[in-house]
Amino acid sequence: MPLSPKSPGRAARRQSVGDHKRELILGAARRVFESEGLDGASLRAIAAEAGYTPAALYFHFDSKEAIYAEMLDISLGRLADAVLAAADAEAEPAGRLRAAALAFFAFYAENPRDLDLGFYLLRGGLKPKGLGRARDERLNAALAVALAPIGAGAEALGATPEAARLLVVDVFAHAVGLLLLTHTGRIRMFEASAPDLMRRYLDERVRGLLAGGAGLPDGRG
Amino acid sequence: MPLSPKSPGRAARRQSVGDHKRELILGAARRVFESEGLDGASLRAIAAEAGYTPAALYFHFDSKEAIYAEMLDISLGRLADAVLAAADAEAEPAGRLRAAALAFFAFYAENPRDLDLGFYLLRGGLKPKGLGRARDERLNAALAVALAPIGAGAEALGATPEAARLLVVDVFAHAVGLLLLTHTGRIRMFEASAPDLMRRYLDERVRGLLAGGAGLPDGRG
DNA sequence: GACCGCCGTCTAACAGCGTTCAAAAATCCG
């Protein structure tokens, strides 16, 4: 122990003050991001909104991407909360499955900035350079939590674990595709209601589960 | 006619020389983009690769985005070619549908730079500011061409036009979602083979078409 | 009570970006 702690509670208090300032900056980032968009949100604008000089942000975060990464963590946490709440409001497995998947879809449909953040990651941003490998672990963990009710619902309806996993993957991909294609508003095929498409898709998958034990067979061909 | 054409073939020759230089620049952009990625490809790098000074590019293109937009046009053209070729290699409607959809998927799975370009648009890039409204028309038209064989196959299998349209939309969204989620390689659920997932999904939809006349009912509920 | 050291922030600057503008070079035509 090269450092002799000067006083017991000191480090902890420092830490909590530091955390508070990080949250202050993240809040400013969220506001600027909300009004300017992800690409339009400059570090200087975020710093100004937080009452700081740009350089000061580098004391609290390693980079601008680190701020985005932390915002994504928060976003995924809110997503998981929304999905779990929606699932818990239903009693029957089929209802829980549907509610969870629709809540996932609705979360991103109604919060385009969270969608931007997610797409930023998917498009290759937030590379784990200095962000640490742990970031990816957290990301996958949060995603697993948010999607868990879908798989659980499928298993409760009689699907094998493998079939349930495949259904989760399919629903996830379908939702992401619908969200992305609707998002720009410039692809004519997707000017129609995306939620309707999502509902229709889900209804069919649940019906398949109820009927045959699997909407799509896990052995193909 | 305020401009008196000095000689008949002159404007045409100018035009063709200009087109040639545009293609030269687009080729340089494609190469730089291939090795540096969309975000890493700077205008100065593209200009250097083409043997130009950055400012010279602005004589041939309105902006960097205009270069990207033109690259996207070319990309969508190649996509349509690949899809139509794959469909034409099959005789039966079901085979044509499957081949077209799988070719669409494979085109982007095997050409990540084209995928980047497409996602750049979906993420909000290539806004029709100075790019002109005509860009969006061309974009939608190219997409319609590339996806036409899927809808045609569905109708040949007995689907109503509306059901066929919905199937195209669904397949499109599913493919885009799978491509996007696989693309980063950082979402653990999608480390498995995306083509397999696409095939499985397609098989089921085609089976639904063959069985009931519609894989997913067009009246939901 | 004066001093030292660290923490948090600021000022100033860097290199890079897309873009613009006036001037120069190259090209073409009569």
Added chain:
DNA sequence: CGGATTTTTGAACGCTGTTAGACGGCGGTC
């Protein structure tokens, strides 16, 4: 060749994320 037009250039602008060094203030030690 002369003059007009089309292309290209060099230099600059304002923006971006980021870094280095200096500065004030606060906590703990002598």
